Amino acid sequence: MAITKGLIDLSYSLYYGKIKSALLYKGWNLPRKPDMVVSKPAELIRKNKLEDLIEEFSPKDEEYQFLVQEGKYLKEISTIDWKPIRLKSPLSLGDKSPCIDEIRFRLFLLGDLEYYEPSEVFDKQLLEGVKNFQKRHRLPEKGLIDSKTLKELNIFPAERLKSIYMNLEKHR
Numbered sequence: 001m002a003i004t005k006g007l008i009d010l011s012y013s014l015y016y017g018k019i020k021s022a023l024l025y026k027g028w029n030l031p032r033k034p035d036m037v038v039s040k041p042a043e044l045i046r047k048n049k050l051e052d053l054i055e056e057f058s059p060k061d062e063e064y065q066f067l068v069q070e071g072k073y074l075k076e077i078s079t080i081d082w083k084p085i086r087l088k089s090p091l092s093l094g095d096k097s098p099c100i101d102e103i104r105f106r107l108f109l110l111g112d113l114e115y116y117e118p119s120e121v122f123d124k125q126l127l128e129g130v131k132n133f134q135k136r137h138r139l140p141e142k143g144l145i146d147s148k149t150l151k152e153l154n155i156f157p158a159e160r161l162k163s164i165y166m167n168l169e170k171h172r
Helices: 001-014 036-048 050-057 062-077 097-107 124-136 146-152 157-172
Strands: none
Touching: 001 124, 062 157, 097 124, 097 146, 124 146
């Protein structure tokens, strides 16, 4: 424990220039990094561009940006009535059920179908949408609307949004 605290204290002192690294060991050449938390906002205030502050400190990787966009979209569709869909048995290609139209609409909203056309028949378009959905949710890509697939389809967008927020926090 004492070694860890000592290492933390040493790191802090080196980072903030309280100890000169060259005095500890001649081979160390650790340039002091600028403190971006203070200097960047000050620079943006001087340039009258304070609105750029959030963008400046946001993570830049593609996954983070994707999660931000996905979160915005899920927030939009979370106002849609998302009642649980119930099935007596799995549905497959060629089946007909009143639930299929709601499933089709959800798959469209979630981006797994290119377009929505009302229908109560499980057709090839729906089959591809179901497979896309199953792949995205790491379910077996059987193309059947079974209990596992239905469980994922029944998750409210607001619940998925919570998961997005947690993943965004991991990226910060």
